């Protein structure tokens with residue numbers, strides 16, 4: 012098996028072979044899991060000059076190199092850092108590119124802990140934080156000031172799945188010299204490649220689809236050439252490195268991510284379409300549906316949809332939402348997503364300042380797993396019946 016160049020190959024071929032080169036480790040197909048702090052140097056001169064490939068555990072190992080080079084191949088990035096969670100994959104680049112006195116624009120439909128970090132830590136450090144409408148497109152220009160150093164995007168948005176016109180936002184932001192970041196966890200680099208659409212920094216909670224089994228936390232941050240050094244320097248300065256076993260598990264997950272995503276996509280679309288015709292459902296928030304306001308953008312820019320979306324019940328409140336959730340047997344009630352199993356959660360939108368939406372009833376987020384679609388639908392039907400019975 013030679014490592015070869017897989018850039019012109021199909022996505023599943025890439026996923027099966029990118030990353031490590033088996034020839035570098037006695038032909039074993041998978042890379043070693045290197046547990047390391049200390050790396051030895053052969054002599055004092057090499058140590059003083061740090062002139063060898065690996066120098067200390069926080070600065071990379073053959074295990075982390077295998078995953079970062081695989082992610083670079085998927086993202087088309089100049090470099091990737093690995094951090095201990097998806098949330099750290101958001102906070103580290105923000106810290107890398109913002110200083111006191113700067114202004115950051117963040118999409119209002121952002122993952123709530125990203126907002127929490129901005130509202131607490133960034134504000135405390137003297138950064139002015141402003142939220143914008145996910146539908147803003149090129150008009151983001153009107154919100155930009157000479158102090159705007161970062162525009163943070165996430166598309167589709169967390170929980171309510173608004174699509175952003177990423178190329179338009181990126182073009183306007185970059186014309187004013189801001190760094191554009193995107194939390195691309197929903198699409199993965201299989202269904203959207205941010206750097207090809209003008210984004211500088213692509214962020215992933217690898218906890219979700221790359222890991223795929225609800226047992227690992229990891230984040231990846233990939234940068235283009237212009238932003239790579241500052242991102243890498245910050246990563247080293249923060250000492251926020253990922254643990255080798257987790258890195259290994261994510262590389263292992265990547266090998267099957269393509270086939271898992273195909274099934275997540277197919278199941279989720281089938282369930283979403285079916286839900287649109289069910290009693291007690293006001294709307295289904297899935298950008299792959301023709302009824303979704305962001306469908307045209309999704310179709311233009313994305314090559315697929317993953318397995319998480321929301322359903323809006325037609326009326327009711329917490330009582331109906333809880334009745335729905337408590338009736339589920341296949342779905343677990345739990346946070347996170349991207350694993351093999353279906354999960355449901357009652358969405359809280361109380362943090363929104365712009366994209367408040369005007370929802371007819373409770374919003375329930377569904378992570379559609381790899382189970383049989385018929386069983387998933389039967390479970391949701393139980394939930395809908397229970398919500399209706401709750402009055």
Ligand SMILES: Cc1ncc(COP(=O)(O)O)c(C=O)c1O
Nearest residue numbers: 096097098122196216218229347
């Ligand atoms: C869009 C998005 N970004 C980032 C994260 C954070 O990932 P982690 O749970 O690994 O911290 C999540 C987690 O749910 C998420 O949904």
